[in-house]
Amino acid sequence: MSEFVVENRIWDPVEKLSQPELKALQLERLKDCVQRAAAIPHYQRAFAQAGISADQIKSLDDLRRLPFTVKSDLRENYPFGMLAVPKSQLARIHASSGTTGKPTLCGYTKNDLNLWAELCARFLVAGGLRPEHTAQIAFGYGLFTGGFGLHYGIEKVGAATVPASSGNTDRQIMLMQDLGVDVLICTPSYALNIAEVLQQKGIAPESLCLKFAHFGGEQWTEAMRRDIESNLKIKCFNNYGLSEIIGPGVSGECAARTGMHIQEDHFLVECINPVTLEPVKDGEQGELVITALTKEAMPVIRYRTRDLATLYSDPCPCGRTFRRMGRVIGRSDDMLIIRGVNVFPSQIEEALLRVEGTAPHYLIEVSRPGNLDQIAVKVEMRLENFSDQMSEMQKLKSRIDHEIHAITGIRMQIELVEPNTLERFVGKAVRVIDNRKLKD
Amino acid sequence: MRIKQLSLFVENKSGSLHSVCKVLAENNISIRTLSLADTEQFGILRLLVKEWEAAKNVLEKAGFIVKITEVFAIPVEDRPGGLAELLAILDRGGMNVEYMYAFTFGRNDRAVIVFRFEDPDKACKVLEDNKIDVIKPIDLFD
Numbered sequence: 395m396s397e398f399v400v401e402n403r404i405w406d407p408v409e410k411l412s413q414p415e416l417k418a419l420q421l422e423r424l425k426d427c428v429q430r431a432a433a434i435p436h437y438q439r440a441f442a443q444a445g446i447s448a449d450q451i452k453s454l455d456d457l458r459r460l461p462f463t464v465k466s467d468l469r470e471n472y473p474f475g476m477l478a479v480p481k482s483q484l485a486r487i488h489a490s491s492g493t494t495g496k497p498t499l500c501g502y503t504k505n506d507l508n509l510w511a512e513l514c515a516r517f518l519v520a521g522g523l524r525p526e527h528t529a530q531i532a533f534g535y536g537l538f539t540g541g542f543g544l545h546y547g548i549e550k551v552g553a554a555t556v557p558a559s560s561g562n563t564d565r566q567i568m569l570m571q572d573l574g575v576d577v578l579i580c581t582p583s584y585a586l587n588i589a590e591v592l593q594q595k596g597i598a599p600e601s602l603c604l605k606f607a608h609f610g611g612e613q614w615t616e617a618m619r620r621d622i623e624s625n626l627k628i629k630c631f632n633n634y635g636l637s638e639i640i641g642p643g644v645s646g647e648c649a650a651r652t653g654m655h656i657q658e659d660h661f662l663v664e665c666i667n668p669v670t671l672e673p674v675k676d677g678e679q680g681e682l683v684i685t686a687l688t689k690e691a692m693p694v695i696r697y698r699t700r701d702l703a704t705l706y707s708d709p710c711p712c713g714r715t716f717r718r719m720g721r722v723i724g725r726s727d728d729m730l731i732i733r734g735v736n737v738f739p740s741q742i743e744e745a746l747l748r749v750e751g752t753a754p755h756y757l758i759e760v761s762r763p764g765n766l767d768q769i770a771v772k773v774e775m776r777l778e779n780f781s782d783q784m785s786e787m788q789k790l791k792s793r794i795d796h797e798i799h800a801i802t803g804i805r806m807q808i809e810l811v812e813p814n815t816l817e818r819f820v821g822k823a824v825r826v827i828d829n830r831k832l833k834d
Numbered sequence: 835m836r837i838k839q840l841s842l843f844v845e846n847k848s849g850s851l852h853s854v855c856k857v858l859a860e861n862n863i864s865i866r867t868l869s870l871a872d873t874e875q876f877g878i879l880r881l882l883v884k885e886w887e888a889a890k891n892v893l894e895k896a897g898f899i900v901k902i903t904e905v906f907a908i909p910v911e912d913r914p915g916g917l918a919e920l921l922a923i924l925d926r927g928g929m930n931v932e933y934m935y936a937f938t939f940g941r942n943d944r945a946v947i948v949f950r951f952e953d954p955d956k957a958c959k960v961l962e963d964n965k966i967d968v969i970k971p972i973d974l975f976d
Contacts, residue, residue, distance in 0.1 A: 777899050777900075780843050782903045782950070787878065809875050810875065810876050811845055811876075812850070813898075814897050
């Protein structure tokens with residue numbers, strides 16, 4: 395454990411709002427949100443089907459009468475069908491992987507971007523960021539919300555940003571050393587990787603100025619937190635978000651680190667049983683369902699995140715009144731997170747279908763040798779794409795690699811295997827073997 | 835003059851070559867020669883056997899992917915320059931060699947080079963025009 399102590403500082407007084415005040419604000423915002431959503435054809439249809447109209451929302455309990463929104467709704471309304479404002483009012487567009495082909499878009503107005511930065515500032519300050527700090531972002535900058543979301547949050551706090559983006563660990567370390575970086579922003583597995591490279595190079599972590607780290611983008615454990623804290627001599631904080639809702643900033647840990655405070659003035663979070671769709675009690679594990687109350691460009695009603703976690707409403711010593719959520723401990727669908735990037739097995743299947751004769755027999759194997767995720771795709775050979783020439787076989791592998799990269803954005807190890815060697819399934823096929831060990 | 839060669843897809847893992855040879859052994863098929871082109875993860879096994887149709891049959895039944903390709907077996911004198919002279923002729927004839935491998939058999943001082951040409955029809959003509967001795971299947975296997 396690090397000797398750095400995080401003094402409890404609260405960025406926005408709203409984080410200490412009393413329950414009655416918070417509920418009143420939420421209800422007012424929920425009514426407004428539903429009104430704005432009702433102007434979007436998708437929600438018009440969905441509300442009509444559920445037999446509810448915007449003016450029937452009289453209490454927060456009425457939230458449960460509203461229909462769920464799922465990822466395929468976003469895909470079917472690609473690119474701009476879920477917008478509540480004209481495209482001309484957009485200030486930025488981010489995206490995450492869709493289950494197939496097209497990505498899932500997230501549009502922001504200027505006000506949305508400001509809100510997003512404010513929300514990131516809240517959890518960054520809760521987790522020790524101060525205006526005098528320098529923070530290095532080792533998340534990819536691009537359509538992925540991790541890089542830019544944190545970037546503007548750090549600037550909002552008044553700290554200096556080092557937008558290193560992802561990869562090139564040697565350069566990341568050089569920047570941390572030379573610039574006296576205080577705070578690291580990345581995925582927890584990448585932090586472990588940095589720690590390992592430091593050790594290989596014989597650089598003592600104490601020789602860096604690093605004090606804190608804010609991690610998000612993938613599942614991790616308390617055991618990983620202990621490892622990173624002892625290897626890098628820092629204090630680590632967890633944050634949570636998803637691009638469909640806004641990106642990072644939905645929730646984050648305070649100094650007490652007993653769960654991530656949900657920014658409840660902007661997000662209504664429910665926890666449901668993913669099978670019965672009934673709410674589960676606080677303290678019980680379920681799927682998070684999030685309503686984004688205040689986003690102008692894309693209000694989102696009851697989005698099924700597929701992330702499994704637990705909500706806690708007991709008081710927190712930090713003084714924030716917002717409820718907390720525990721770590722995401724799994725998914726209620728088959729989405730994989732590979733080095734912070736969302737990957738669906740259906741995307742790999744789609745890529746293979748583009749290469750003649752490769753589907754339907756394939757297997758995805760995920761592992762974490764060392765600290766970084768690796769994903770291998772085993773594809774059964776067929777007579778029609780077998781060539782006696784090695785160059786042709788290498789071309790086949792490259793084509794598969796190219797199609798998978800084009801759809802998922804990440805490189806996978808392609809393995810051609812003999813026919814009839816992958817297991818056949820009578821019922822639902824098991825296409826993924828995840829050998830990553832995430833143990834506490 | 836062309837010889838039917840069996841090409842098999844094999845994974846680069848222990849036991850995969852054995853399982854091919856076992857199928858041939860069980861069916862009393864003798865391998866005249868073979869070559870393996872391999873990568874870290876998989877390989878292409880090329881086999882010359884007399885009973886190529888039967889071999890293809892039994893290997894396919896055993897689950898292997900088998901392709902038949904036509905190759906040429908050309909004897910080369912076992913002395914410095916033996917192969918260079920042959921390659922010079924092929925080069926002049928504009929022949930593109932996809933791959934080749936060598937073996938010896940019998941008790942003479944000749945090596946046999948197995949060639950896979952990009953264009954087998956053109957290869958036939960160039961070989962004939964240059965009066966290059968090509969081993970017939972019957973001479974290779976009997």
